[in-house]
Amino acid sequence: MAAASRIFVSHLSGIAVFDPNGDQVGRVRDLVAMLRVGRRPPRLLGLVVELSTRRRIFLPMTRVTGIESGQVITTGVLNVRRFEQRPTERLVLGELLDRRVALVDTGEEVTVLDVSVQQLPARRDWEIDRVFVRKGKGGALRQKGGVRAALPWKGGGGRRAGETVTVEWSAVTGFSLEEHGQGAESLLASFEQLRPADLANVLHHLSPKRRSEVAAALDDDRLADVLEELPEDDQIEILGKLQEERAADVLEAMDPDDAADLLAELPEEDQERLLGLMEPDDAADMRRLMQYEERTAGGMMTTEPIVLQPDATVADALARVRQQDLSPALAAQVYVCRPPDQTPTGKYLGLVHFQRLLRDPPFTLVGTVIDQDLQSLRPETPLPAVTSFFATYDMVAAPVVDESGSLLGAVTVDDVLDHLLPDDWRESEFHLAGEGNHGGE
Incomplete structure (x- = not known):
């Protein structure tokens, strides 16, 4: 492997990991380090890699043959046992960034914004060698709708936010202490995408x-x-x-x-x-x-589908569909009701599929292109019947209407799947077997 230059860990967050054949096996989600006594730099043990199945595994640094061009290259067969952190280990992104530590020479408190790792000459060992810190109480710069890192390559810094400096690991102290009220801005900046x-x-x-x-x-x-x-x-x-x-x-x-x-x-x-x-x-x-009972149409529905009056135009409907915060399932169709056009009081007339909206002129009234043949669900409809409805009509969303004909809401396919899968499906991994801790190498 060619000599590695210094790498700041924020650059490693989320980058792809490839096997020797060039196939992507996952993405870097964190780094695992072991703190050492005195002021010796921590040893970097390996990477936490998230596979396509969302299982997190441990990739030892001894299996890393290259970190370059925004990717990690590995050698050998990966051990797919689930990663479990040991008491002596620290997650670099999750636990070291945003800590308040102190400069050894002056005792001044600083905030850790990033750390760099480097491979030791003529060896396969890696260690954390430097720390990028901000003086004062500022962390990463916040902005509406997200977080922006105050890192030198992202336009951060500035007198108002506090001076930023890069120092040797031995020049700071406080990483081994349990910190109360640790910030999170730099960590979030690493994962903002x-x-x-x-x-x-x-x-x-x-x-x-x-x-x-x-x-x-x-x-x-x-x-x-x-x-x-x-x-x-x-x-x-x-x-x-x-x-x-x-x-x-x-x-x-x-x-x-x-x-x-x-x-x-x-x-x-x-x-x-x-x-x-x-x-x-x-x-x-x-x-x-x-x-409503949890496993019924009423218990699964959302009360905020797209609802329009019959005299609204196709252009009006498409404008509503384009709303950025709308899920794809809810954007697949609009529901037409007589006034008032809000759940749960609007008189339901029918729905218009997104594809139909694309085929008709913008000035067409939605009331003239309603699909009136598709039946609606009652709020008490049980989950098996809801599932059959979706499968029969190839739907991604369905209206829920009460006995009086008022639109109560809509059930989407993602909510149906949530109730069909096991309770712990978010933590389950598909097509993989074997549990256990990782082994240090």
Whole structure:
């Protein structure tokens, strides 16, 4: 292997890992290091690699033959046993970034924004050699809708945010101490491009303390998206550590059906307290959804499908479909109701499929192109019947209508799958066998 230059770990987050044949086997999600006594730099043991099946495995650095051009090249057969962190190990991205440490010479507190790793000359060992820190109390720069790292190659820094410097590992102290109130901005900057499901997977594998810190640093919309992808235990744990006002805001930002499912798992007094902090319309939706049995159309539906009046045009419908925060399943069709055109009071007339909207002129009224032949679901329809409905008509979403003909909401195929899969499906891995800890090499 050619001599490796210094690499900052934020550059490694999410990069592809390839086997000797050039086939991609996964992506880097973290690095595993072992702290050493005194001021000796930590030894880098290996990488946490997430396979395409979302299983996380340990890749020893001795199996890494190259880190270049935004990719990691490995040698030999990968051990696909699930990675489990040992007490003596530290996750570099998950636990070292954003720590408050001190400069040895002056005692000044600084925030860790990044660390660099380097291969030792003429050896296959790697170690963390330098630390990129910010003086003062600033972390990564926050911006609306996400987090932007205050790193030198991303335009960070500046006098207002505090001076940034790169120092030797031996020039700082405090990594071995348990820190309370550790920030999370730099960690989030490393993962800001991840989809919510992938970021949820990152959070799931962090310690409860670190998971809480990262959740606290996410904005409400991003945290809502991530919560929807987490196992139930993680959802309850994170929500329970938020201030009640913020917990209510995050629940409002979630899809109503997911928020109602999460609320239903809380003690009744907690439910009422959080519902009382929500906007009245949002709280009313939650209460309505919680009245239905979980494995019925009413229990699975969302109360926020696209609803239009008959005199709306195809152009109006396409504008609604283009909304960025709309899921693909909900964007597949629009529902037409007589006024009022909001659930649960709109009189349901029928639906218009997205493909039909693309075929008709923009000025066409949606009331003239309604598919009236497709039956709707009743809120009490059980899961097996809902599944058969989707399979029979090749649907990705279906309307839920009560006895009076009012549109209550829509069930989407992702919600049906959530209820068909095992409760622990988010933690399950397909086509892989074998459990156990990784072995150091």
